[in-house]
Structure formats: C-alpha cells, structure tokens
Amino acid sequence: MAQASSRIMLSCKHLWKVFGPRPAYYFDTAGYRIDPEALAARLRGEGHIPAVVDASFDVKQGEIFVIMGLSGSGKSTLVRCLSRLLDIEYGTMEFDGQDLARISGRDLIEIRRRKMGMVFQSFGLMPHLTALENVAFPLKLQGVARSEREARAREMLELVELGSRLDALPSQLSGGQQQRVGIARSLAPDPDLWFLDEPFSALDPLIHRQMQDEFLRLQNQLKKTIVFITHDIMEACRLADRIALMRGGRIIQLGTPAEILLSPVDDYVADFTAEVALSRAIRVRDLARPAQGEPPEGPPVPAAAPIEVVLPALAAGQRRFRVEGDGGLELEAGAVLEVLQRDARHGFRADGASA
Template structure:
C-alpha cells in the first residue's frame, strides 16, 4: 500500500502496536504423517527417535512438541536443515496442515478447534501467506493478481483494485499494474506475490522460503523491501528460511529446528554468542558479526558513556563503533531513531562480542 495508507491509524493498527501482545501461540504441537500417530506419539514419550519410530510404525514425525509465542509486530524466523520440519510448522499456523496433537492460537482464537467456515474467515481477514513459487496467473494483469485474495473474499471491483494498487505501490510496482507476469523479472514477480499478501492488510504474514528462488542481488533487494515495509507498518511475520545471513538480517528472534524440534529460540546476538548445542553452533560458526549486529543490538543501558565521546546511532555498524571506541576516553553512547538514549558500548564489551562469534 502507499506509504500514507500504511501509516493511517486504525483499530487493527492500534492492536499491532501492543508489542507485548502474543499474536501467535503454539502449545505442544505435533505433526505425525502416516502410520499410527497414536503409537508414534507413545514411542516419542519413551524416548524413541524419529528414525526408530519410522522403522517400527511407518509414521513420519515432522514436528514434535513445538511450543512458542510470536509477539505482535515481531519478525520470527524459523530455520533449519532440509527435513527439519520448518515448512510443516509454518503450514500448521494456518492449518494448511492440521496438527496431529497440540494447539495453535491466532489473536487468542484456537484455530485447531475452528470449523471450516471460521477458519476460512480467519485466513481471509487475519493472515496471508507468501510462498517460494510466485504462483501468478499468467492470463491476469499484475493488478488482478495482486487483487486475487480480495476477489475471492467477495470485495467489489473498485475496492479491491484500489487496495491492490496501494499494495503494488508499496512494493514499487504501481507503474506495472497493467502489465502481465510474462513481462516481469523474477524479483518483480515475487514483489507481486508480496503485494497480493499485503492487499488485505493482514496482521499476520507467513512467508515460506519466500525469497530463496531469487538470485542473490534481487534477494537482498527483497529483504530490504521487507525491512522497509516492516519499519513503516509493523506486522507479525513468521519467515521460513535456510539462509543464515537472511535470518540474521531480518529476524527479531530466530528459532532453530532439528529433527522436528525447536532446539533454540533467541535473538540473533544471543544465538551467535550463546548457542544451545553443537548443532546450533555449527550454523553460526565464523559468522561475521560486523555484518549481523548494529550498535543498538549490543548497547548496554547500565553503562554510562564517557565524557565527550561521539554519539552513535543504533543503526551504526560494529566497524563504525570500533573506530569510535578504540580511541575514545570511555564507552560510546548509543541513541535510537527517536533520539532516546539506549545505553553505551565499551571497548571491552565490543571486543567480547567479536570474540564470542569465533
């Protein structure tokens, strides 16, 4: 949507600003495919591995005992190796895949107990999903593709086209509204997919490997676009990725899955500096912290800045911080976009951050 439209207040917008609100709550969720799920569940309780359970029952344990919350306005990244269960997990959040056991709640509503009509209403009203494949209809214009969800919802033509055009403008494609998918590059097609998801102004956005099919340069551009949109109009986003740099760049928190389990859920800096196990450590070994963290990530509110030390923006890179604190007489003060003091960074704390990632 246009920048102005994205910033117009509404009841839904007010709800999004309640940062402490749990937008998504998952409790003890399991997904077991095939075989005998009850028997597979019993064997899990006995400590059997998913490979042992498959050999004994033919059942595949895709997700086991998943419990987590996603706050309103948070970008929650789920990552793991292929087969770890991350794509199954995100599809359980809108019941494209039904959990075998456990519950999923969106906006305080237990969607695992919803009937089909209520579930469809919730999907249309409160959430959208962006897939890796563009899934655009070649015979429809970019505008018609962006308006597809609104068309299905029964919105009148004038309303859906106005909203779709606003969404296209938000992703930089307003001038391409009358074009067809065949006339677009891969990055532009994925922007149409994102616009289609944004058109109904969903509080929750689910993105499954949404940028992984793009070449590196376009992928970075799409990450920039998502960060920009999120800065202007905070949604609750669950983003599935296998790319470490992407996860560290866009995620407020990162959840690491291994064999269907969440083995660590934490902020990017905590995961790098305090990995839960060797599996997590292997993901983040040799991460270049100067490309991951900003000054605001490591500012300590309990540290007093030195006299006359240059003020640092929360968005400053660690290289910039290092150049300032190396020769400064005391810790450097860090301020946010609103000018509020976030804390300070000492040379000792900065060097410790570098050392922990090695």
C-alpha cells in the same frame, strides 16, 4: 527495525505433525505422556515420519519470528501447520482468542482470507492476470467491490514500488518484481499474521539482498506480526527479532540472534553458526548497556545496525558510543572488541570478511 510489543499474537504448545499410516493412534491421553524423544523414536521405528516434534513457542505482536533449519528440519512443515494448510496430530495453536487447530470449514476460510497473509518461494501469480489483478484477487474472493479492491491493489503496488507496472503480466516482470507482486497480494487484505516461507530463496544473490532490504522497509512501515522461514543463518540474523532453530522436527534453540550466536546450546548450533561473522550479525542494541555518567560524544549509532558500523571510529580511538533512541544506552569498545576476537578465532577479519 520495529520493536515488537509484549502482546502474544500466536501461542503454540506441544505441536506434533506426523506422516504415516496411523499417527493419531499414538496421541491418546495415555500415549502422549511418554517422553517426546521416546515417542518420536517409537513413531520412526513403526514407519512414521515425525516432521514436527513437540514444538512450543509464542509469537509477539509486531515481531519478526524466524523459523530456520536445514532441508528436512521441519521448518516448512511447521509453517504449513500454523496456516492450517496441514492439520496437526496434537497440540494447540491459539490465534486471536481461537484455537486454530480446532477451527474448520467456513470459519477457517474466513481467517485465512482476512487475517493471514502468505508468501511462498514459488511466487504463485496467475499468469493470465496483470499485476493489479493479481494483487486485487484475494479481495475479489472477499466480495469487495471492484473500485475498492483496485484502489487497494494500487496502494499495495505503490508500497512495493511497482506502481508503474500495474498492467504488466507476470511474464513481463523480473523474478524480483514477481516476488514484490506476491508480497503486495499477500498484504492486500491487511492481514494480522503474515507467513513467508523462504520467499527470496529462488532469487539471484543481489536481488535476494535487495528484497531483504525491501522487506525490512515494509516492516518498519507496517509493523506486521511475521513468521518467516529460511535455511540461511545470515538472513535469519539480519531479519529476525527472535529465531527458532530446528533440527529433526524439534526446536533445539529459541532466542534472539545474539543469544543463539553468542550462547549456542550445543555443538550442532555452534557448528551451524560458526560461519557467521559476528561483526555483521550482532546488532548495536545487543551489546548496549545503560549509559554511565556523561553521554559519549559524537553522533548516535542506530540500535538496529550491525556493530561493524562503529569499526572506523573504534580504530580512530573512540571508546564509547551513544546509541540512538530514548533508552539512555551506550556501546563500549570492550564489548565490541570481545566480538572481534571471537571472529578472529574463526578466521574473520575485522571487516567481517574471511581471512
């Protein structure tokens, strides 16, 4: 997985999105000074729905930032606010030196067309256009010449391994292929910020996994800044650099997959993650430490791989593993065994399957 930079691409502070008869009334200077929980309770008590409650977070350049939660948690509403498909009631969203919440009209249209890509679970392909024409369509809106936009569309379809289906209509493509076309279309303008709202949830489980693999392959090549929405904790752990876990409109924990799995902030998060086999979700780099003395023997293990990759060697007696990369890191057997013990307490075998 690509390493995110320290540069902040998107910075969000105290975001609120409220549905109801008069939400703006509550966000004058004096009104917002009360505690967010008290304000949310007051809004609910007066017939409003606070869908996003005081959300603050940063997204780093090149990072896969996953927003997750159950249905009704506010995750999809939040991503629609970030892309300005919905307007917020309060807060700031700084992107590329501009406050997205204050931009309107043509400036907003240009940002959406040129700097943002969006993929949703409903593929949104135009049924009368071929794969090539669908992918080229956002460039057509930008006024790009036909030869140039079709060349870019071919490049994007090759990237998602659909170069042989340029002339196919959506009805002639499988669900997974349609989603690949949607991904190619969102990438055609070369966006700085890429939003994906449960893009694989409508697919069969096998295709779902294949699309995750495809997504990670693309990210390793393109190193995009990504906000990814999901309700699937295993998907979040597999894809994310960091996770924002939502409940009732609030972000209740923000951290790496390992931080959330190993140090849940409350019983809700602990219950939410209890069904996750850590041997499949915790990555080698999460447990790696600076090497001590002579480097361990044997081939290095990939830093981004789940720790289950070392289990055969661990069973054969190896106690230290060199971690791939230039950081001089190693993985010790003791750290892996602690995770396996936690899995065993939750009913998982060493291979990550349920006991």
